[in-house]
Amino acid sequence: MDFTTVLFYVFAAVMVLAGLRVITAKNPVHAALFLVLAFFNAAGIWMLLKAEFLAIVLVLVYVGAVMVLFLFVVMMLDINIDRMREGFWGYLPVASGVGALIVLEMAAVLWRGFLGQGDAPSEAAVGHIGGTRELGRLIYTQYIYGFEIAGLILLVAIIAAVALTLRKRKDTKAIDPGLAVRVKRNDRLKIVKMQTVDQKAIDAAAVAAATAAAAAAANKETQ
16 A cells, blocks of 8 residues: 555545534534535545646635635524524434435446446546646536536525525614615704803803802801
8 A cells, every 4th residue: 555545545534524523513613614624635635636726726715715605604694503403303314315315326426437347537638637728628518507507506505695694683783775875965964943052141140049059058057
């Protein structure tokens, strides 16, 4: 067993453990951090396959952008963890069925590769597996429909994230942009007429009242 094979098993083992912790961690922030760890190990496996472009894209896009977005959404939604875990065991059969279906689909795709019956890729294709030119040619020719569908799914996810963060909450102070645009000049500034105040007369009356109070107190003491 060479050093590359050892690295593959290490990266694969850490990625599987991190994936398990993503779905078993109680804190969603910890789950997101374990997902970051899984992405880094997946990038390491891509590097072993000499697909440097895919490894860099995985780190920059998913770890540097998507996971930061996940953390912002988790923090802004203020998720109640105890309430989410109330029906956890009730969803276990459905989750197990979906997981088994995914495993069977992946096994069906990789079956020919494991048996060695598939056509071996050419050396030129293997040498350019991580190149931008080869990826661009495949994406925009053979996988164009899948690429467009993925773009639509991401667009729906962005709209859903914005809709969730813009929900009305009683504990926040927010303004309606529509009302702010439709406001008129008279609503912003209102001039109120008030009577003028003679400050000198008020001061003189205060002095006279204080003098009268002092005189009344002196008369009481003399009596």
